[in-house]
Amino acid sequence: MFESAELKHDISKSVYRREEPKLRQALLDAQNDLQRRAHFAVLILIAGVEGAGKGEIVNQLNEWMDPRQIQVNAFHQPSDEEAERPDMWRFWRALPPRGRIGIFFGGWHTQPILDRVLGGLKSADFTRRISEIQRMEKMLCDEGVLVLKFWFHLSKKQQRKRLKQLSKDLKTSWRVTKFEWKLFDHYDDFTRVCDPFIRRTSSAEAPWIPVPGADERYRSLAVGRTLLAALRERLDEQPVKRLPDRTPPLLPALDQLNVIRALELDQPMTKDEFREEYEKLSARLFALTLHPRFQDISVVTVFEGNDAAGKGGAIRRVTRSLDARRYHTVSIAAPTEEERAQPYLWRFWRQIPRRGIVGIFDRSWYGRVLVERVEGFCSEADWMRAYGEINEFEQELDRHDIVVVKFWLAISKEEQYRRFKDREKVAYKRFKITGEDWRNRKKWDAYEGAVCDMVDRTSTSFAPWTLVEANNKYYARIKVMKTLCDAIERAIKNVKKKKKKK
């Protein structure tokens, strides 16, 4: 990997003085175009060995371009906020929006590599982390982010020289602590770990770019020109005639039977039965959130369902049973401007609850494979890849002891009609019904097909769908409450077991 980077590259002062102003102007122009058109985001990962100029290049890029349009993020020890979320959360929340450049100084690669070399991370877990990274980067590229990954390299000899040099100079000696020398002692171990890591995480869309780190002028020009070329290539790209994305069709519906139609939507329950049951479940839910182990988990509940299926009512029955400090609700409507400038999962990642909190999503990331699919807001390839992306997302939550509980509230077409009409009649309900609801209703079958595919492709052992027969609101609310209580109870038991093992 580093055959070229270990050569004695250098750029003379005079060449640098001639080239730098041109590069600088061109970078500024490109940055302007990027910001103005805001078609895509740029994410620059800065990685590599100590003393190879990582910090310097970050400063350099900020000097060359407009620093107000650059977000620099250095990742050290996770904050308490970060430690309570899955590993990738801190990176998600730092992603640059379209039109801007984000620089990650250290990134998702740092911790797995350090843990593997120094912390005894097992080979299997390291491999899993690599797959996570591969999927994250693939997803970003698929979402249109320009991902540039620079790996700053020094040979062992070069690094020793560099560290000594830094130690001698009073202005820089603070940068070389015992830790840096410890890392240096493990130089060969790092090589053994980084080589396959770099190979595995180099894809056609986001290859690692090795940078020779010995000569400051060389590495600055090299990174600057690569960034410039990458920006210009993307800014100036023109659509060409190409074959469309290829996604094979899923199994066609041959009969009238599917997972939704197989449900008996009318379930018996009287108001009195409901009240009695609800009292009990409500107390149980409240008690569960007071359990000491509840502080070791979080809960994410997702409410999806037909229009007018009673999502709001079911959610209110849940929140009524909780201390207001123990939950937060997230109502998903059309994305905000800020959210539209990010990959589609971003606005959900940012809402992942901390420990001991129940996050309640009224609609969710499943919009991608429901409304966006049916209405053609994204391409077939986009929603097809979303099943895998969503499964990975939920698995990451699960791994981090975040319980994922997903409800699909199903009502019949006739019941929906009744409720729509009812809403139109009653003044204080009218706000709930719009022309869009009626338009969606016309696409009932398309939505139903999308729901069936969604259940088939995203009901997993760690985040199963619960289909709720919701023609009778009482029955639906009780099923929701009971399912939620059972899931939290299981999670508390599991986390207990895990703690014991440790």
Place this chain on the structure above:
Amino acid sequence: MFESAELKHDISKSVYRREEPKLRQALLDAQNDLQRRAHFAVLILIAGVEGAGKGEIVNQLNEWMDPRQIQVNAFHQPSDEEAERPDMWRFWRALPPRGRIGIFFGGWHTQPILDRVLGGLKSADFTRRISEIQRMEKMLCDEGVLVLKFWFHLSKKQQRKRLKQLSKDLKTSWRVTKFEWKLFDHYDDFTRVCDPFIRRTSSAEAPWIPVPGADERYRSLAVGRTLLAALRERLDEQPVKRLPDRTPPLLPALDQLNVIRALELDQPMTKDEFREEYEKLSARLFALTLHPRFQDISVVTVFEGNDAAGKGGAIRRVTRSLDARRYHTVSIAAPTEEERAQPYLWRFWRQIPRRGIVGIFDRSWYGRVLVERVEGFCSEADWMRAYGEINEFEQELDRHDIVVVKFWLAISKEEQYRRFKDREKVAYKRFKITGEDWRNRKKWDAYEGAVCDMVDRTSTSFAPWTLVEANNKYYARIKVMKTLCDAIERAIKNVKKKKKKK
């Protein structure tokens, strides 16, 4: 995953009788178009539980379409031919060419799943196999193969019923052996293993398609229609205006220094020195191939280099030292018609040597990132992904105790000119020089850049590049012989150690 597939789907006889002839005709038409245009190959994987109709659907497809244009491959225990090659070899050699349909009855998924459930395959190794499969399928899709993966499903109850049914009937009872019942006993274990497997290996381009296996007419129509829709979609696809593939530029060359130019191409060695050294090395190489452990490894040597760098001469010095039964040479020129109808790595996979054999490649798979890149025979995205594909390919060889030894023979531009002129003068050398050699020479710098990227991106711990300074043929040939001997010696030692561990 199987929510829909477990429903009680069925199709009545009358509906089937009405629909089948139409489907059959449409499939035949599509198959004809496929064969006539021969733009892409179709690969159908048939997987799932016993008794769910896997065998029946294969017969059905053969009956519906022209069976001469369908290759059916059932994979059981590997043959001795297959056992001596890496796991994926048997699948590579069975790939259908463009214009044809290949059916894999059992495929790369079968063994890892069986081994995980019954054979104690470790979780980490299972994960590795999953990544191999992901990469294999991605590569096939990137190469334009239409991959359709059907998973035939039965619920536990359905399967028990089905196996009993088959056992009772004299015509089918042979299909249910103790092994099938053993698999059934592990139904839940299979579910636990298959669920994440299916999820992980479902991509947007090649998702698993669950097929309800209980009703024969239903599953036949469902698979037939899905195949038809997929064929028609691809056959009828029209180019649309789209943005081009996105691959960021690699680091630009800022100075005159690169891994090739850093070589001292003129190395001293006289003819007498050569003779003496060669005698010794030749005897050593011969002796190594007689070592008993040599039967446990294979060798793949790759010769790449500038035109007229002396690849042929170096290869002859190697082969002269070997028993003719111990090696086979593969000279890579333009691909044959058969080879052009396959993914680019196919023609190299088919040449992977058996145990105890030295396979000598005069040019190789590196054509993809050299000539095909420079001449624009493939797109930037294609050669960028090739680095990863090639690394994976060589790592699979390495894992299977196949030593990979790669030489780049480098001569200077002046030396090449001398040799070209020399070849033109001497009658018996004239066949070696063509107009193409002179044309390639004009692109010297572009080729040099491609070579440097190749070395950076494909020199790995398990398959490093050896750069050979080749202005002096004697020196070059000795360096080749010595490197080869050292590599084989190391491999014999390693395989000894491995055997001891077992």
